[in-house]
Amino acid sequence: MSATAGQVIKCKAAVCWAAGEELQIEDIEVEPPKANEVRIRILHTDGLLNIIQGICHTDEYTRSGKDPEGLFPVILGHEGGGVVESIGDGVTSVAVGDHVIPLYTAECRECKFCKSGKTNLCGKVRTTQGAGLMTDSTSRFTCKGQKIHHFMGTSTFSEYTVVADVSVVAVDKQARLDRVCLLGCGITTAWGSVVKQPGIKGSTVAVFGVGAIGLGVITTSQLVGATRIIAIDTNDGKESWATKFGATDFVNPTKLPEGKRIQDHLVEITDGGLDYTFDCTGNVQVMRAALEACHKGWGISTVIGVAAAGQEISTRPFQLVTGRTWRGSAFGGVKGRTEIPGLVEDYLNGKVKIDEYVTHKRPFAEINKGFHDMHAGDCIRCVVDMD
Numbered sequence: 001m002s003a004t005a006g007q008v009i010k011c012k013a014a015v016c017w018a019a020g021e022e023l024q025i026e027d028i029e030v031e032p033p034k035a036n037e038v039r040i041r042i043l044h045t046d047g048l049l050n051i052i053q054g055i056c057h058t059d060e061y062t063r064s065g066k067d068p069e070g071l072f073p074v075i076l077g078h079e080g081g082g083v084v085e086s087i088g089d090g091v092t093s094v095a096v097g098d099h100v101i102p103l104y105t106a107e108c109r110e111c112k113f114c115k116s117g118k119t120n121l122c123g124k125v126r127t128t129q130g131a132g133l134m135t136d137s138t139s140r141f142t143c144k145g146q147k148i149h150h151f152m153g154t155s156t157f158s159e160y161t162v163v164a165d166v167s168v169v170a171v172d173k174q175a176r177l178d179r180v181c182l183l184g185c186g187i188t189t190a191w192g193s194v195v196k197q198p199g200i201k202g203s204t205v206a207v208f209g210v211g212a213i214g215l216g217v218i219t220t221s222q223l224v225g226a227t228r229i230i231a232i233d234t235n236d237g238k239e240s241w242a243t244k245f246g247a248t249d250f251v252n253p254t255k256l257p258e259g260k261r262i263q264d265h266l267v268e269i270t271d272g273g274l275d276y277t278f279d280c281t282g283n284v285q286v287m288r289a290a291l292e293a294c295h296k297g298w299g300i301s302t303v304i305g306v307a308a309a310g311q312e313i314s315t316r317p318f319q320l321v322t323g324r325t326w327r328g329s330a331f332g333g334v335k336g337r338t339e340i341p342g343l344v345e346d347y348l349n350g351k352v353k354i355d356e357y358v359t360h361k362r363p364f365a366e367i368n369k370g371f372h373d374m375h376a377g378d379c380i381r382c383v384v385d386m387d
């Protein structure tokens with residue numbers, strides 16, 4: 001039992017008060033966990049463990065106001081790790097002191113979705129999570145007397161956070177928490193999007209967008225045995241990254257002859273198109289190009305990127321009539337409580353890269369600089385040092 005169990009904890013958090021505003025480091029209050037909830041210490045003060053956590057483009061997407069589900073004021077962050085400080089009644093899946101990763105895709109194992117065997121999406125907490133609240137429709141965070149919304153059921157940009165017990169997984173304490181916390185989103189999303197897509201072994205793949213997600217798709221495609229992996233990015237600086245992670249080719253669509261569309265170029269250089277393509281940009285024009293770069297009769301295109309409010313995808317229905325498939329992937333189709341412990345072991349065994357994605361590091365007090373880093377073009381993953 002920790003000394004703070006059952007008490008309101010006062011700590012620091014990065015609060016975004018309104019859409020488009022920078023985050024403010026504020027003193028907040030974090031209520032104890034209620035039944036089936038877990039309070040997690042993201043800041044570790046004993047000097048043994050220095051937590052870092054990632055900033056994902058989806059945090060920026062919500063901060064910017066482009067997310068139709070965005071609610072403010074809010075504590076963002078969904079790629080973190082921490083240590084369980086206390087648990088509410090009925091919690092059996094994690095214990096005080098466990099090293100844990102919060103999961104924005106819950107896994108209750110009881111709902112229609114979880115029991116379907118067809119999806120990783122879980123229905124248990126999604127409605128209240130989307131409303132920025134815990135399952136009893138209240139928040140555990142206050143600041144200056146005001147209620148602060150939770151974000152994606154995780155809100156990791158806080159020294160303490162509260163999550164549902166179905167939204168957290170304990171991991172091997174031998175794994176450095178300041179590394180495996182990055183499995184909370186981007187790397188796992190990319191890994192799952194590839195390993196859960198049958199047929200990539202021996203096939204051709206095109207990856208649009210060479211950020212953390214695109215690199216994860218490239219390296220996992222290589223791991224499962226894709227024969228040709230074409231990376232596409234508008235930034236030439238991404239070519240060396242793509243190659244280092246396993247791409248066989250790199251194309252910058254802005255360097256094609258005038259009027260030449262990227263999908264037409266890809267179809268030409270691949271004898272009819274790719275077996276598999278992935279959108280890792282969030283740009284709906286790119287999503288279309290990725291679909292249309294697929295081979296007639298069997299090509300499959302996966303949308304991973306998150307597009308802004310009001311954006312819609314389109315293509316000629318004939319593209320689908322003639323055998324191309326458009327699909328999407330949330331958190332890579334990964335069931336976090338079941339599969340993240342195995343991914344942690346894969347990291348410990350050198351089968352999954354994590355450290356290689358980190359290009360920038362910022363102290364918590366400079367978290368806004370981390371958000372700016374993401375727009376600079378040379379950033380794969382910026383991590384925030386909570387110490």
Ligand SMILES: NC(=O)C1=CN([C@@H]2O[C@H](COP(=O)(O)OP(=O)(O)OC[C@H]3O[C@@H](n4cnc5c(N)ncnc54)[C@H](OP(=O)(O)O)[C@@H]3O)[C@@H](O)[C@H]2O)C=CC1
Binds near residue numbers: 280281307
């Ligand atoms: N479905 C899911 O579960 C998840 C989805 N996401 C989403 O995935 C997307 C990718 O995330 P992340 O890798 O972190 O993002 P990044 O911005 O780091 O990577 C995107 C890359 O695409 C490049 N790019 C931009 N426009 C084009 C274009 N027209 N053609 C080709 N490349 C282009 C960017 O270039 P430049 O460097 O010049 O900007 C950048 O290199 C985001 O939308 C994010 O929200 C993230 C996690 C989970």
Ligand SMILES: N[C@@H](CCC(=O)N[C@@H](CSC=O)C(=O)NCC(=O)O)C(=O)O
Binds near residue numbers: 057126306
């Ligand atoms: N809130 C947005 C949709 C955002 C979105 O698509 N989120 C992804 C994860 S992105 C992680 O970095 C996701 O898993 N969505 C599934 C879900 O149930 O939210 C909107 O409303 O457009």
Ligand SMILES: [Zn+2]
Binds near residue numbers: 078185
């Ligand atoms: Zn994310």
Ligand SMILES: [Zn+2]
Binds near residue numbers: 108110111114121124
């Ligand atoms: Zn469920």
